[in-house]
Amino acid sequence: MTIGEALKEEQKRLGLTSEAMAAGVITKGTYSKVVNGKLRLSSDLLVEILFKHNIDISDFFEMIKSTYMPKEKLIEEKLFSEMQQALNNHEVEKAEECLTKIKNQTSNKYLQQRAEITVAYLTNSTDKLSKNF
Missing domain, CATH: 1.10.260.40 (lambda repressor-like DNA-binding domains)
Structure with missing residues (x-):
């Protein structure tokens, strides 16, 4: 609009x-x-x-x-929202799917790291994250 x-x-x-x-x-x-x-x-x-x-x-x-808004930013915003919803609802599978989408559809490293942390949190594997986090 x-x-x-x-x-x-x-x-x-x-x-x-x-x-x-x-x-x-x-x-x-x-x-x-x-x-x-x-x-x-x-x-x-x-x-x-x-x-x-x-x-x-x-x-x-x-x-x-x-x-x-640039299309790339719209995609990032949509993916971030999907990841937030998965986190809020504790939906591991949805979060993992979203992480894959984020890795494939955006070059935003910050968003990718947030998604990785979210999946690690939901799968109780934060201890397996690299020292970069």
């Missing part, structure tokens, strides 16, 4: 007109161009709009991250 699409969605959620959404920050015409993907909005103006309408910045960026 683009920034413009997310703004439009928040506008609908809040029950505001485009004029009310933009008021005091940018013109209605500029806002229309932003939500229709014809104009980019500066980060300063975006933040002003979000704060003006009490839109949670974290939630907003969560809505748009699949469009703007």
